[in-house]
Amino acid sequence: MRSWSLRIGTFFGIEVLVHWTFWILIIWVFLMHFQAGHGWWQGVWGALFVLALFACVVLHEFGHALTAARFGIKTKDITLYPIGGIASLEGMPEKPGEELLVGLAGPMVNLVIAFLIWVYLTATGQPLDLAAVGSDDMARLPFLWNLLFANVVLAVFNLIPAFPMDGGRVLRSLLSFVMDKSNATRAAAALGQFLAIIFVFLGFFYNFWLVFIGLFVFLGAGGEAAAETMRAALSGLKVRDAVMRRFTLFRPDDTIGRVVDVLLNSQETVFLVADADRPIGTLSRTELIRGLSEQGKDALVSGFMNTDFAVAGPEMKLQDLMEQLSAKGGAAAVMEGDSIIGLIDRENIEEKLLVQRTLKERNKI
């Protein structure tokens, strides 16, 4: 995704990126306004408005990111998509009070912007033309009044108490004061999905956009609940609990054909490549298939292995490794001192969780 995004700049140590699909939105808005028969000026007006609005969205994301930074959580980047901005935080604070502040910070930024615009408009004597409110022609209302309303809408919309909106996070952190975190997540996610169904239902009668928002919220709530369940299940487990200790080690000058033989004749699905007992790459189905299709069975492992893989120690928390594997993909080499003791990937971890859950169920009477 990264290569499809344009880098705008780095502020407070956080990169701001614009995804290419965002420019389609700008062109679309320009054409819509232009086509409405109002001429170039209307088109430019619409495009400028969207740009100004998205500048406010970026400030909203910085609200989250800079609040999180106060609690020691870094943000990788902020990317703008046509549906809004996403700040990639490297984690979420564990304390509910801190999560509450991080969640509220975004919408608060929009309310502050709206307030500042209001102060400016009032001070410069530009009252609201009530006749223009709600008319079809956005441009009849001054640019800044439009921007003020849009910021209020952004704040309210984001405070809907449903994942993946900020309001879902706020609700979860409030519930976390009175119940444990996974129950709080489940409750917040359930409310989110309930609201989403209402959105979809209302959307069919009133505004079709609500259907999209509803589906977006529904999927987001489910995803968040699943991630939290996984997080809770992983807590307390270490890499040594899930590491695959029986594995075939390959050398960089082995052929892809040899690896495929092992793949077909064993339970192994990912492989480690080592040079003089030092791990230098991993191979999964993706790399094997690429090697086979590009150069056939005699291709060398070294040309296709993934060299950007994680290395973990047996005492590392599974939760931390899972986060790394989600970001990087592939498998991790497990090292104890200088020697390779095993290999681990998401599948191992998920299997481990499955076994644990089954054992727990068995103990229930």
Ligand SMILES: [Zn+2]
């Ligand atoms: Zn937000």
